[in-house]
Amino acid sequence: MSEPGEGLTDEQIAAVCSRSRRTYIEAAPGSGKTTVAAMRFGLHRFTGTAEGAVVGLSFTRAATNELQQRIRLRWGAQALTWPHRVMTFDAFLERLLGHLLELGLVKWPGGLTAVTVNDTWKGRARQKWGTRCPTLVLKGRAIAVGTRPARQDSHVEYADFVARVNDGECTHDEVRAVLEAALDLEDVRGAIARLLIDSIGALIVDEIYDANRLDLRLVELACLQGLRVTIIGDPWQALYGFRGASPDLVPDLVAAQGFVRLPLTRSFRFSTDQARTLSERLRQGQAVTLPAKVLVRPDIVLAGTWKQLWECPPSVLPASFGTPETTNAAAILLLLDRLTTTTLGERAVFLPDALAGLDIGEEALNRLADPLSEILESMRGSSDIDAAYRALIRTVGEESTRLFKRKHPTSIRKLELIRTRLLADGPGFVPGLTVHQAKGREWNDVGVRLTEKESSLLSTGLRSGQESHRRLYVALTRARRATTPL
Numbered sequence: 051m052s053e054p055g056e057g058l059t060d061e062q063i064a065a066v067c068s069r070s071r072r073t074y075i076e077a078a079p080g081s082g083k084t085t086v087a088a089m090r091f092g093l094h095r096f097t098g099t100a101e102g103a104v105v106g107l108s109f110t111r112a113a114t115n116e117l118q119q120r121i122r123l124r125w126g127a128q129a130l131t132w133p134h135r136v137m138t139f140d141a142f143l144e145r146l147l148g149h150l151l152e153l154g155l156v157k158w159p160g161g162l163t164a165v166t167v168n169d170t171w172k173g174r175a176r177q178k179w180g181t182r183c184p185t186l187v188l189k190g191r192a193i194a195v196g197t198r199p200a201r202q203d204s205h206v207e208y209a210d211f212v213a214r215v216n217d218g219e220c221t222h223d224e225v226r227a228v229l230e231a232a233l234d235l236e237d238v239r240g241a242i243a244r245l246l247i248d249s250i251g252a253l254i255v256d257e258i259y260d261a262n263r264l265d266l267r268l269v270e271l272a273c274l275q276g277l278r279v280t281i282i283g284d285p286w287q288a289l290y291g292f293r294g295a296s297p298d299l300v301p302d303l304v305a306a307q308g309f310v311r312l313p314l315t316r317s318f319r320f321s322t323d324q325a326r327t328l329s330e331r332l333r334q335g336q337a338v339t340l341p342a343k344v345l346v347r348p349d350i351v352l353a354g355t356w357k358q359l360w361e362c363p364p365s366v367l368p369a370s371f372g373t374p375e376t377t378n379a380a381a382i383l384l385l386l387d388r389l390t391t392t393t394l395g396e397r398a399v400f401l402p403d404a405l406a407g408l409d410i411g412e413e414a415l416n417r418l419a420d421p422l423s424e425i426l427e428s429m430r431g432s433s434d435i436d437a438a439y440r441a442l443i444r445t446v447g448e449e450s451t452r453l454f455k456r457k458h459p460t461s462i463r464k465l466e467l468i469r470t471r472l473l474a475d476g477p478g479f480v481p482g483l484t485v486h487q488a489k490g491r492e493w494n495d496v497g498v499r500l501t502e503k504e505s506s507l508l509s510t511g512l513r514s515g516q517e518s519h520r521r522l523y524v525a526l527t528r529a530r531r532a533t534t535p536l
Contacts, residue, residue: 102251
């Protein structure tokens with residue numbers, strides 16, 4: 051095993067070796083934050099500074115797996131032997147709810163003390179279109195079913211929700227709703243505080259700017275119990291306000307709990323002066339001008355929305371249409387997945403949602419491979435999109451027991467967009483992703499599809515306090531060599 055500090059910059063060494071009980075590592079794109087997180091995890095683990103278990107938290111399974119791999123690579127498999135672990139924040143919250151149920155501080159319907167937590171209700175419960183959706187509320191100590199306002203969309207049907215909750219089933223959203231309410235109870239806060247003290251010595255939270263109000267309350271509680279707490283993130287890359295993230299509250303936490311700020315400013319991502327200068331000027335809020343002409347074929351095209359990507363030339367193949375909200379949309383996503391898999395070697399984004407919505411698994415998807423390929427081939431040779439749509443619904447319907455809605459113009463339009471790609475000439479497709487899907491990733495050469503408003507923002511300079519500005523910043527800092535508009 052190499053020496054802990056070998057190959058690290060002075061900034062990284064300072065961040066890894068910080069002796070402060072409250073350390074805030076502000077990491078610019080490509081500055082090695084995951085390396086620093088892994089190093090700091092191992093340092094706590096093997097030097098005894100944690101005075102207990104070392105726990106790493108992140109907000110996605112992909113980020114969690116990446117951090118686990120980095121820790122094993124640097125420190126060996128023994129670094130993650132129990133009780134030391136890396137987990138998603140959702141898994142951490144699930145454990146907290148289970149602890150409260152066992153103690154009887156909150157009571158599940160029917161007195162259950164163990165529940166099954168799913169990622170989504172799609173594929174598990176009936177859906178109903180509307181502007182309200184069921185949720186869990188706390189009435190005294192009792193967990194009960196209530197409703198909350200929601201955007202016009204397909205939501206889990208109320209009666210089915212009640213039945214499944216009574217059977218001990220919920221999703222991570224309901225876990226969060228219960229804990230948010232329960233934390234207002236003094237004895238609940240005390241029980242969670244004792245659990246933190248008894249089970250964690252050092253806490254490392256990656257991507258702190260993705261945290262919502264509940265997550266930040268728990269990080270604050272960990273600080274108040276004297277745990278060693280490290281938070282890592284970049285205010286310029288906070289993108290998940292639409293999911294409830296509260297990046298504006300992070301500075302308050304940092305100030306109130308006396309975190310020591312340690313910046314990571316040197317990026318290892320950029321291999322050209324153009325890429326390096328672009329990143330620096332964007333971060334400084336200065337005006338920038340992108341090259342007017344695409345000099346090389348990009349490795350990826352990024353945009354703020356899937357709609358923007360489908361407006362690109364046919365040589366760009368977007369990896370999704372967005373989250374499929376109907377069985378019809380799910381079937382179309384399966385068809386797109388077949389195209390992305392056979393041409394790009396990549397699965398369609400939101401494929402798991404489509405499978406859940408259709409209530410089918412990987413085996414069924416494998417059986418559908420050849421029939422879906424035949425539909426794609428028929429679309430190359432015929433402009434009869436209605437016939438292709440009927441064949442698709444019939445084919446997927448042989449595997450799924452879900453009901454399909456009547457044909458909608460939106461479905462036909464999506465198939466027409468797929469057909470434009472099937473008829474495209476050229477050496478092959480360039481994949482298209484939204485900025486949200488591209489966060490944390492990098493490519494050699496990146497094309498960006500900008501709106502007029504986004505282009506105008508570049509002429510005046512970006513501000514980290516605006517999410518639309520941050521989304522643009524993330525898009526323009528993914529390239530190692532060059533970023534060009536498309």
